[in-house]
Amino acid sequence: MPKTIDKPMPIGELARELGITTRTIRYYEEIGLLGPIERLEGGARSYQRATVLRLKFILKMKELGVSLKEIQELVQNYDTHQQDFDTITPRLLEILDLHIGKVDRKIADLATLREDIVAYRRRILDILQGKQPVVK
Amino acid sequence: MPKTIDKPMPIGELARELGITTRTIRYYEEIGLLGPIERLEGGARSYQRATVLRLKFILKMKELGVSLKEIQELVQNYDTHQQDFDTITPRLLEILDLHIGKVDRKIADLATLREDIVAYRRRILDILQGKQPVVK
DNA sequence: AAATATCTTGACGCTTACGTAAACTATAAT
DNA sequence: ATTATAGTTTACGTAAGCGTCAAGATATTT
Numbered sequence: 164m165p166k167t168i169d170k171p172m173p174i175g176e177l178a179r180e181l182g183i184t185t186r187t188i189r190y191y192e193e194i195g196l197l198g199p200i201e202r203l204e205g206g207a208r209s210y211q212r213a214t215v216l217r218l219k220f221i222l223k224m225k226e227l228g229v230s231l232k233e234i235q236e237l238v239q240n241y242d243t244h245q246q247d248f249d250t251i252t253p254r255l256l257e258i259l260d261l262h263i264g265k266v267d268r269k270i271a272d273l274a275t276l277r278e279d280i281v282a283y284r285r286r287i288l289d290i291l292q293g294k295q296p297v298v299k
Numbered sequence: 300m301p302k303t304i305d306k307p308m309p310i311g312e313l314a315r316e317l318g319i320t321t322r323t324i325r326y327y328e329e330i331g332l333l334g335p336i337e338r339l340e341g342g343a344r345s346y347q348r349a350t351v352l353r354l355k356f357i358l359k360m361k362e363l364g365v366s367l368k369e370i371q372e373l374v375q376n377y378d379t380h381q382q383d384f385d386t387i388t389p390r391l392l393e394i395l396d397l398h399i400g401k402v403d404r405k406i407a408d409l410a411t412l413r414e415d416i417v418a419y420r421r422r423i424l425d426i427l428q429g430k431q432p433v434v435k
Numbered sequence: 436a437a438a439t440a441t442c443t444t445g446a447c448g449c450t451t452a453c454g455t456a457a458a459c460t461a462t463a464a465t
Numbered sequence: 466a467t468t469a470t471a472g473t474t475t476a477c478g479t480a481a482g483c484g485t486c487a488a489g490a491t492a493t494t495t
Contacts, residue, residue: 175471185472190453205461207472227416231452252427259420266413270406277402280363284395291388311441321442326483341491343442367482436495443490453479460473465466 169212171201177210181218188218194231196221196238217241229262305348307337313346317354324354330367332357332374353377365398 178185191197192208197217201209217238224234240254314321327333328344333353337345353374360370376390 173471184453186453186455189473194452203472205472207461223419227419228412249427252423256420256423259416259423263413263416263420266409266416270409270413273402273406273409276364277399277406280395280399280402283359283363284392284399287388287392287395291385309441320483322483322485325444330482339442341442343491439492439494441490441492443488445487446485447487448485449483451480455476455478457475457477458473460471462469462471464469 171209171211172215174208174210177215177218180215181222183222191218191221191231194235196231196235198242227259227262228266229258233258307345307347308351310344310346313351313354317358319358327354327357327367330371332367332371334374334378363395363398364402365394369394 172180174185174188178188181188188197192200197214200214201211203209221234221238224237225231229237237251237255237258240251308316310321310324314324317324324333328336333350336350337347339345357370357374360373361367365373373387373391373394376387
């Protein structure tokens with residue numbers, strides 16, 4: 164197995180690789196999602212492999228509809244339990260379950276909304292065709 | 300049939316009756332949803348029956364998930380065609396249909412999202428149980 | 436007249452997740 | 466030395482739909 168040398172990356176390269184903007188990366192750091200980032204002599208940020216993985220995880224969560232605020236909580240666990248996968252995952256599962264519930268509720272709400280719209284639509288049609296007196 | 304005397308209302312009363320705040324009513328006026336509103340000598344707004352109906356219609360649309368921006372368009376039609384129900388409703392139906400489509404798409408998206416979350420959840424469980432090497 | 440209630444306009448606040456300058460610094464290439 | 470490229474911080478802008486003062490005018494009741 165070739166052991167890839169994980170040389171640190173500058174912010175621009177990282178952004179390109181992840182398909183996001185540098186602004187986003189700095190923003191995530193700003194709100195405490197990334198923890199402290201190393202700097203080069205000039206003051207430029209330098210990203211280690213661990214941080215890159217962390218960012219990928221964050222993006223994955225976002226993709227799944229988890230808000231940055233909720234991700235913060237996850238990341239806190241991540242920090243306090245220092246990469247301990249077995250300790251973190253239960254909470255992660257909880258959050259995912261919570262999210263599944265939220266999504267289910269949204270779907271149900273939308274289904275109801277759809278029915279309401281259809282019903283209202285029909286009422287209008289009926290009125291148009293004079294089947295009903297125009298009563299608001 | 301008793302002909303109800305439709306005496307104009309002040310903003311506070313109207314708000315109470317509709318279950319919204321006066322701020323909301325003024326806001327709707329501000330963004331052009333209500334058209335010109337009559338004033339009393341003192342400068343206070345006075346709402347006629349027609350405006351009240353218009354407001355109720357707006358609230359109904361909102362309830363159905365139509366944004367204020369979309370409602371603006373509807374209301375424009377309403378103004379240009381001066382209460383002509385037969386002219387307005389076709390466009391109203393269009394907008395409602397458009398909305399049904401939007402809702403359907405949202406539901407589909409959420410369903411996909413749900414599947415993704417569940418899949419991710421299962422992956423994590425598998426990893427936890429050591430069925431899979433931890434490969435990101 | 437004084438207190439109370441309701442009205443007015445104006446304008447900032449809030450939330451989410453960044454976009455977009457502005458003004459500089461640093462590094463690398465020409 | 467100059468240009469090009471990438472980095473830095475600070476900070477305001479955006480969308481939606483109002484909430485929430487602030488400060489003053491008006492109206493009614495006591």
